[in-house]
Amino acid sequence: MRIVKLHKSNLMSFLEEISQESELWAPVKKYEDKHIFKNIEDFDQIDLDYTRTILPPKKLLFPPSFRMYEATPKKFHADFSHISKKTLFGVHPxxxxxxxxxxxFFKQSYEDPYFSEARKNLTIIGHSCWPDEHCLCRSTQTHIVEEGYDLFFTDLDKNYLVWIGSSHGDDLIQLKPDIFDEDVTEKDIQQFMRWREERDKAFQSEIQFEAMPDLMELKLGDSVWEELGEACLACGSCTSVCPTCNCYNVRDNPVLGKEASDITRCWDACTLENYSAVAGGENFREKKSDRLKLWYTHKLQAFISKYGKPACVGCGRCVATCPVDINIKTVAQSLQGEKVDAFWRRLNQEVTQ
Ligand code: SF4
Ligand code: SF4
Structure with missing residues (x-):
């Protein structure tokens, strides 16, 4: 892996060059401190001073809703028209x-053609970040990244150190080779080491993920799940904002009088009531407590058993999003036996009002 240097004053001309070849998507302020990844038309909109976007970049590879194919009784026609060549700039580790x-998930046993095609067409340019009080990525070891990007920019005051993570990343550098400096000096290296050290000290939250699989097992019948179920609003927001949640539903949308039918795929959430409903009117997880238990079993136990890491990358979105403060942090704390002053307090306030 090669590392080069870019003076910050050259960033926009580099992005302009890239945008000649593909749609450029980058973080943009939506309102207050909320950001979204958006297709950039005006470069002044790009705002790299953000912690997390409302939705993670999964929306580019796995859109909330799209037409998979059109079907008639005799044939079907796969639809890839939602996929275009994109560059996603400013993605955090x-x-x-x-x-x-x-x-x-989408490639392990059966390769999903929609995901694969979208991934083939996506260039990923990462950007360094600074944690806020919700970030948990040091606990998940996802605050640093060694693969999964074409280029990665680390912000060092006047310059960026740029990691080249793929041959495509190298091709991007070759679009404007004169603005990239091969000479990374000892001073740059020392500045980068200081930045790493200070960034590590800036983390305010942590979770002992190693203890979670055992705690999930030991506390499967604990009353905490009933209390969580009572507080949960079943809004599904935690699942939508989570960068590792990938459940979806496939719907047939027949139109009366039309022979062809559109088959669409849309995000689903195991925290929603209809998720586990089956024909005949049965619902295997009618209770909110059971649905939350499933979500957290997947994040904190099952995924760890299979892949040796949690299905949580510590982005803090569930922490920032859940209206009743049920999130990876409060659930982990309550499994560890701590009295969590979050959903409990909200619940008590509601009861006494
Ligand atoms: S479970 Fe982890 S990865 Fe998912 S939203 Fe919460 S912090 Fe982010
Ligand atoms: S845990 Fe929070 S965000 Fe998730 S469904 Fe319940 S209320 Fe909504």
Missing amino acids: CDIHGLLIMEQ
Whole structure:
């Protein structure tokens, strides 16, 4: 892997060059401190001073809803028209890890053609970040990333150190070779080491993920799940914002009088009531407590047993999003026996009002 240097004043001209070849997507402020990844038309919109976007970049590879194919009684026609050549700039390490987990899921036993085609057409340019109080990526070891990107930019004041992670990344550098400096000096290296050290000290939250599989097993029948179930609003937001959640539903949308039918794929969430409903009216996880238990079993136990790491990349989105403070952090804390002053407090407030 090669590392080069880019003066910050050259960033926009580099991005402009890239945008000649593909759609450029980057973080943009939506409102207050909320950001989204957006197709960039005006370069002034790009805002790299963000911690997390509302939705993770999975939406580019696995859109919330798209037409998979059109079917008639005799044939079907696969539809890839939602896929285009894109460059995603400004992705943080945790989200790159999230995309790697999605890739593992969509390619492991049966390769999903929609995901694969979208991935083939996506260039990933990462960007370094600074943690806020919700970030948990040091506990998941996803605050650093060694694969899954074409280029990775680390912000060092006046310059970027740029990691070249693929041959395509090298081709991008060759679009404007004159602006990249091969001479990374000892001073640059020392500055990078100081940045790493300070960034590591800036983390405010942590979870002991190693203890979680045993705690999930030991506390499967604990009353904490009933209390969580009572507080949960079953809104599904935690699942939608999570970069590693990949469940979907496939719907047939017949139109009266039309022979062809559109088959669409849309995001689904195991935290929603209909997720486990089956024909005949049965629902295997009617209770919110059972659905939360399933979500956290997947994140904190099952995925670790199979892949040796949690299905959590520590992005903090569930922490920032859940309206009743049920999230990876409060659940882990309560499994560890801590009295969590979060969903409990909200629940008590509601009861006494
Ligand atoms: S469980 Fe929460 S913190 Fe972990 S990856 Fe999902 S949204 Fe992010
Ligand atoms: S845990 Fe929170 S975000 Fe998730 S479904 Fe329940 S209320 Fe919504």
